[in-house]
Amino acid sequence: MKIKMLAALALAAGNFVALAQTNQPADDWQPAPSNMPGQQYPQVNSEGRVRARLQAPQAQEVQLNISGVKFPMTKDTNGVWLGDSTPQDQGNHYYGLVVDGADVPDPNGAFIFGSGGWHTDVEIPAADQDFYALKNVPHGQLRELLYFGKTSNTTRRCYVYTPPDYDKKPGKRFPVLYLLHGYNENETGWGHQGRAGLIMDNLIAEGKAKPFIIVMENSAINLPPGFVPHGPPPAGGPPRGGRRGGFDFSPFEHALLEDVIPYIDANFRTLADQPHRALAGLSMGGMQTRTIAPAHLDTFSHIGIFSGGSIATNEIKDLNKFKQKVKVVFVSYGSRESGAAGKADVAALKAAGINSVFYESPDTAHEWLTWRRSLHEFAPLLFQKK
Amino acid sequence: MKIKMLAALALAAGNFVALAQTNQPADDWQPAPSNMPGQQYPQVNSEGRVRARLQAPQAQEVQLNISGVKFPMTKDTNGVWLGDSTPQDQGNHYYGLVVDGADVPDPNGAFIFGSGGWHTDVEIPAADQDFYALKNVPHGQLRELLYFGKTSNTTRRCYVYTPPDYDKKPGKRFPVLYLLHGYNENETGWGHQGRAGLIMDNLIAEGKAKPFIIVMENSAINLPPGFVPHGPPPAGGPPRGGRRGGFDFSPFEHALLEDVIPYIDANFRTLADQPHRALAGLSMGGMQTRTIAPAHLDTFSHIGIFSGGSIATNEIKDLNKFKQKVKVVFVSYGSRESGAAGKADVAALKAAGINSVFYESPDTAHEWLTWRRSLHEFAPLLFQKK
Numbered sequence: 001m002k003i004k005m006l007a008a009l010a011l012a013a014g015n016f017v018a019l020a021q022t023n024q025p026a027d028d029w030q031p032a033p034s035n036m037p038g039q040q041y042p043q044v045n046s047e048g049r050v051r052a053r054l055q056a057p058q059a060q061e062v063q064l065n066i067s068g069v070k071f072p073m074t075k076d077t078n079g080v081w082l083g084d085s086t087p088q089d090q091g092n093h094y095y096g097l098v099v100d101g102a103d104v105p106d107p108n109g110a111f112i113f114g115s116g117g118w119h120t121d122v123e124i125p126a127a128d129q130d131f132y133a134l135k136n137v138p139h140g141q142l143r144e145l146l147y148f149g150k151t152s153n154t155t156r157r158c159y160v161y162t163p164p165d166y167d168k169k170p171g172k173r174f175p176v177l178y179l180l181h182g183y184n185e186n187e188t189g190w191g192h193q194g195r196a197g198l199i200m201d202n203l204i205a206e207g208k209a210k211p212f213i214i215v216m217e218n219s220a221i222n223l224p225p226g227f228v229p230h231g232p233p234p235a236g237g238p239p240r241g242g243r244r245g246g247f248d249f250s251p252f253e254h255a256l257l258e259d260v261i262p263y264i265d266a267n268f269r270t271l272a273d274q275p276h277r278a279l280a281g282l283s284m285g286g287m288q289t290r291t292i293a294p295a296h297l298d299t300f301s302h303i304g305i306f307s308g309g310s311i312a313t314n315e316i317k318d319l320n321k322f323k324q325k326v327k328v329v330f331v332s333y334g335s336r337e338s339g340a341a342g343k344a345d346v347a348a349l350k351a352a353g354i355n356s357v358f359y360e361s362p363d364t365a366h367e368w369l370t371w372r373r374s375l376h377e378f379a380p381l382l383f384q385k386k
Numbered sequence: 387m388k389i390k391m392l393a394a395l396a397l398a399a400g401n402f403v404a405l406a407q408t409n410q411p412a413d414d415w416q417p418a419p420s421n422m423p424g425q426q427y428p429q430v431n432s433e434g435r436v437r438a439r440l441q442a443p444q445a446q447e448v449q450l451n452i453s454g455v456k457f458p459m460t461k462d463t464n465g466v467w468l469g470d471s472t473p474q475d476q477g478n479h480y481y482g483l484v485v486d487g488a489d490v491p492d493p494n495g496a497f498i499f500g501s502g503g504w505h506t507d508v509e510i511p512a513a514d515q516d517f518y519a520l521k522n523v524p525h526g527q528l529r530e531l532l533y534f535g536k537t538s539n540t541t542r543r544c545y546v547y548t549p550p551d552y553d554k555k556p557g558k559r560f561p562v563l564y565l566l567h568g569y570n571e572n573e574t575g576w577g578h579q580g581r582a583g584l585i586m587d588n589l590i591a592e593g594k595a596k597p598f599i600i601v602m603e604n605s606a607i608n609l610p611p612g613f614v615p616h617g618p619p620p621a622g623g624p625p626r627g628g629r630r631g632g633f634d635f636s637p638f639e640h641a642l643l644e645d646v647i648p649y650i651d652a653n654f655r656t657l658a659d660q661p662h663r664a665l666a667g668l669s670m671g672g673m674q675t676r677t678i679a680p681a682h683l684d685t686f687s688h689i690g691i692f693s694g695g696s697i698a699t700n701e702i703k704d705l706n707k708f709k710q711k712v713k714v715v716f717v718s719y720g721s722r723e724s725g726a727a728g729k730a731d732v733a734a735l736k737a738a739g740i741n742s743v744f745y746e747s748p749d750t751a752h753e754w755l756t757w758r759r760s761l762h763e764f765a766p767l768l769f770q771k772k
Contacts, residue, residue, distance in 0.1 A: 056488030102442030139532040370662040
């Protein structure tokens with residue numbers, strides 16, 4: 001009995017030591033790959049911890065803040081604060097510092113737009129980062145366009161990825177993927193933290209995806225004041241999709257169909273027909289996709305929904321038309337999201353004879369590595385018609 | 387006598403009041419035009435003052451920091467700090483906040499790359515801002531390119547402005563301006579805070595400039611470790627320009643002539659000859675221009691030097707060749723810089739029969755409004771050969 005208790009105590013003590021050891025960060029810190037060249041901080045280690053640094057001699061308290069979770073930092077005798085986070089998911093994270101109660105960006109950080117504004121960003125190398133690595137392969141171009149949209153009555157800004165061949169083959173026309181960002185993001189997200197261009201460059205170089213154009217527009221639901229849709233009423237009456245989950249997507253739906261697509265078809269060498277046009281998006285962009293695409297089956301043939309719900313068979317008004325028009329429905333989630341309903345919906349779509357794919361990103365949540373991987377899985381499925 | 391003294395005192399008092407009044411900011415604050423839509427701070431007023439805001443209840447001292455000059459901010463009962471700068475030059479300014487001694491970006495600010503890193507940026511509307519305003523005119527594209535440069539042995543990133551006509555007229559070829567950034571800046575500067583695209587769109591729409599391509603490369607003097615120029619030794623021996631003012635520009639000179647220009651000529655519809663190729667730059671980019679262009683008169687015909695020195699006639703090795711090859715030398719400064727030597731050099735170049743222009747930007751220093759205006763003055767002079 002006594003021996004058993006001692007053994008239990010020893011075991012408990014052993015566990016405690018092990019726990020303490022895992023709380024001791026691995027000492028293999030490297031500057032984050034998102035840093036500017038030569039910038040030593042923030043750093044990341046092999047466990048996915050983030051280490052921040054700030055020179056703040058007079059501050060009383062400094063914390064590292066990753067998506068609202070705050071980690072203490074401590075001051076050395078030179079007034080320099082250092083602090084580590086717990087292990088984070090691989091991929092990129094918005095973060096900042098809290099200096100005596102003030103939420104501020106890290107002066108050492110690089111900046112991306114997302115989560116409602118400009119934020120400092122730290123990238124934790126992913127085990128599979130090779131698929132979006134910068135390689136010595138032919139690269140496409142990422143083009144910033146400005147153009148006046150009559151329907152949205154404003155100058156719109158949009159980014160267009162043209163594949164490496166685009167300027168080399170002036171006689172060739174290309175299919176188009178319209179790729180939407182999430183809530184509180186904008187048209188810069190996919191081309192920058194989404195790594196859309198590098199993902200496509202690598203897939204095309206390996207012969208794994210057809211070259212196509214990607215259009216990354218601003219699909220924010222709050223269009224400028226005075227927005228008046230000028231398009232004709234849709235054939236078949238008003239319900240064009242429109243609302244979902246409390247959001248009203250109809251202003252963007254008008255802009256996409258009446259401003260964006262006509263502008264792209266008039267200014268790029270597109271294959272301007274339904275078989276060569278895809279719609280996909282992440283989070284709110286996925287909700288927009290599953291709202292807009294099924295309501296416009298004469299416009300879109302390929303549908304991608306990343307962390308943004310799915311399409312239930314009982315939501316489809318005309319199953320025969322859907323089967324005939326839709327070449328693929330792709331639904332994805334991070335494994336740390338609730339993707340069960342999406343998986344079940346995809347199984348039901350398959351059972352109904354619709355080409356559908358479910359993808360789960362390992363060990364990720366509602367974050368950009370989920371969506372980089374989703375694009376990487378989705379792109380090879382596009383425009384594969386024999 | 388008494389009356390005179392009283393009058394003098396009254397006058398002095400009046401002056402004092404007037405002075406106090408000018409220290410009282412004009413109460414016409416507006417969100418800065420550089421803010422994200424809907425973002426109320428930072429604000430600017432008609433005097434060019436900047437007002438910053440920070441929620442920092444526990445901070446002891448917060449300051450507004452514009453290029454190293456610090457302005458006190460004061461805390462209200464809700465823990466919100468507000469503070470105003472003195473009047474600033476029109477145009478954009480890098481700025482930040484100091485929270486209990488820590489230099490941090492303003493969480494309300496928009497971000498630009500310059501002054502050695504990412505900084506928050508505030509734009510004070512300029513009286514002449516119409517020339518770089520976003521208008522409903524045909525817009526060119528700003529393209530981000532990635533390509534492997536053999537000479538620099540690295541993947542290079544470059545931005546290319548293509549004029550509105552570029553994709554509309556697939557049979558047409560265009561002249562090219564290579565436009566260089568300053569020290570501690572990078573290839574994003576001209577396309578973003580330099581407003582190069584909008585300046586050109588507006589000039590072209592008004593018929594004031596010929597449409598041409600602009601190439602904005604990274605001309606940083608610190609090339610990656612292991613840099614080995616692979617180009618053949620230049621005809622006529624080693625002195626190709628190379629050094630100036632303590633900087634060694636020869637690695638970039640090799641990259642420009644052996645990587646950048648050949649890539650652009652191979653991948654864009656350029657007029658790939660000396661009469662249709664210009665080189666210009668700001669600050670260090672101006673120093674690079676006046677070093678590299680005169681050493682390569684068979685490559686460049688138009689020279690623009692913005693706040694970066696000038697070309698003295700006695701520096702020109704072969705005046706006859708220079709006169710024959712160079713169509714324009716443009717030199718500019720802000721009125722708050724020391725441009726006298728540049729002005730004298732331009733007068734001497736003119737006297738020597740070389741088409742030269744000096745431009746002084748009113749009420750600006752070594753800053754982006756000087757360089758936006760310089761591009762606006764320089765562009766109409768380019769490629770005007772009958």
